[in-house]
Amino acid sequence: MPYLRRLLIVAILFGLGSKIPGLFAVTDSENTNGYVNSTGVPLPPDAAPPEQQVLIQFSEDRPYNEWFRSIYKGAAGKYLIGEPLTRVNRNFELRGSAAERWTVSEDDLTWTFYIRPGLQWSDGVQLTAHDYVFSLKRAADPKTAYDFGWYYQDIKNWTDVVSRKKPLGDL
Secondary structure (H helix, E strand, C coil): CHHHHHHHHHHHHHHCCCCCCCCCEECCCCCCCCEECCCCCECCCCCCCHHHCCCCCCCCCCCHHHHHHCCCCCHHHHCCCCCCCEEECCCCCEEECCEEEEEECCCCCCEEEEECCCCECCCCCECCHHHHHHHHHHHHCCCCCCCCHHHHCCCCCHHHHHCCCCCHHHC
């Protein structure tokens, strides 16, 4: 298993450079090849240029929306598809990803995320906050039976929606 994790990390760090514009950016002179991954970690000096790197995914051929059936089956590849609102860096500090910034209400109950401009789906359609709302509602939908739904239980009405005590629209 550790081998597969290392392989996945290598694939993430090196395999996406030529496929996702802006994933690698030129930075300071300490990094001799000048590339940094999306989490701010410089690539090693002997890394191949991004355009020569390849992502190899070991997964079954199935529709993307199968994600919520079980994250146990081939979940690693799904992390490469979506862009979360935020990420944590190697020091576990929260950093923006799809969200360029966010605000938190004084009572800590309302978080407002501002989506980074220019994000789009593979067909060129602009990514919006509604896409994130759709994803959360899909995960909360009892018909989906998402097995890690408990992870979001702090979202207002989540538990009641999942247990069918409230309609999905109340989420």
